[in-house]
Amino acid sequence: MWRRSSRSYGSGNCLEVAAPHGARIDVRDSKDPDGAVLCFAYVEWNAFVAGVRNGELRL
Template sequence: MTDLAGASWRKSTRSGGSGGNCVEVADNLAGVVGVRDSKDPTGPALAFAPARWNAFVAEVKGQPQS
């Protein structure tokens, strides 16, 4: 299990203020990127290797991976 206790969570600036379906990302920890549901901050979180997370974000944005 990955320790995300020191994670600094942030929500996308594109998220509305209505508390809709949003995720939060923590990329301040060495070797791991955490992802969680903003509506359930004490619930489970996913942990990704930074390279895997970057590949996912690039794919979502439709950008070629470097």
């Protein structure tokens, strides 16, 4: 099941994430649901989120 970011304000510039079978995190562009999907292992996704929260990465 794809979920849109809670910080999405309806502008259409959103990411959607899914965790199929709990094995990984998938990310796609909500404007192109049939387009490319980026797949991350949980450890990679958690490192990315931690980097954003800590200010190491800017979105």
